[in-house]
Amino acid sequence: MTSEAEGSSPNRASSGAAWDDWTSDAGHAGHDLPLDAHLHTDQSPDSSVPIDVYAALAVERHIPEIAITDHVDFDPRDPAYRYTRFEDRERTVRGAAERWAKEGVTIRFGAELTYNRRWDADVREHLAKHHYDYVIGSVHDWPESPYWPSRVRAWVEGRTLDEIVEPYYAEIIAAARSGLFDTIGHLDVVKRYLHPLVTAEQLAARADLQEPALRAIVEGGVSLEVNSSGLRYPGAETYPSGPVVARYRELGGERVVVGSDAHARGSFAHRLGESYRHLIDAGFGQLTFRRGSDRVHIEVPRRTTIGTPDALRA
Ligand SMILES: [Zn+2]
Ligand SMILES: [Zn+2]
DSSP states (O other): OOOOOEEEEEHHHHGGGGHHHHHHHHGGTTTTTTTTEEETTTTTTTTOOOOOHHHHHHHHTTEEEEEEEEOOOSTTTTTTTTTSOOOHHHHHHHHHHHHHTTTTTTEEEEEEEEEEEEGGGHHHHHHOOOOOOOOEEEEEOOOTTSSSSHHHHHHHTTTTHHHHHHHHHHHHHHHHSSSOOEEEOOOOOOHHHHTTSHHHHHHHTTTGHHHHHHHHHHTTTTTEEEEEGGGGGGTTTOOOOOHHHHHHOOOOOOOOEEEEEESSSSGTTHHHHHHHHHHHHHTTOHHHHHHHEEEEEEOOOOOOOSHHHHHHHO
């Protein structure tokens, strides 16, 4: 996993300005957003945000429920390998949950686990010993990955698009089928690792490349996360993009969830309305989330304030 910190995040899409206002301006708050299920605090190596900052922002913006999903890595070369102890993370998050409950925000204790088949057994053991409210399984650019910054150019050269993305989706398929996770995080983040050698447009033109992964997510019974952090990177699309969310639905996908994947204060719930918008457009009526022992459904809001950017500008 390379850093996901957003301090230097490039390329904010100018067309998203109205959405920025809507999701980040306390004045007319994102009061229709019921959940942000992907947040990193200072218990992740690539964030320095204290948990209370997100909690206060959630109160300010009337987001009633958030999940703290700090990184847990399983390769000693990855930055979140033993970066924190489970017990410390749990104590911090549960303590904050208690403090903030009376303010009207519910804080769930989650984690984002970096998945790879090589350490499947370690992930399994970790989850057998440690109980989270909610667990995201994500595939990052693991240390021997062809997408590692120093290796990606050589990997792309002379290969077809199918060959280029295969290692990423192979891990996603395994993660989806592993039975370990509630959610597959930021599907198609590989486009960030491949930029600018392969563009988002080139990948969008080959939507078929994602089909086996989408089918595995449907069959694995996990939620597909629509992660708005992609809007902060080149390509400026959610992970995955709107058309992929729609295709997932066509393939029988029923479980979805959303997250801003904030690593910085300014990224809290950032443009999360666009993730919700893709769900509404694809016909999803509910999120599928877990609160400890309960898998729950949370209604996707349909109020007009979550309408199109044009409607918001009007
Ligand atoms: Zn991630
Ligand atoms: Zn994350």
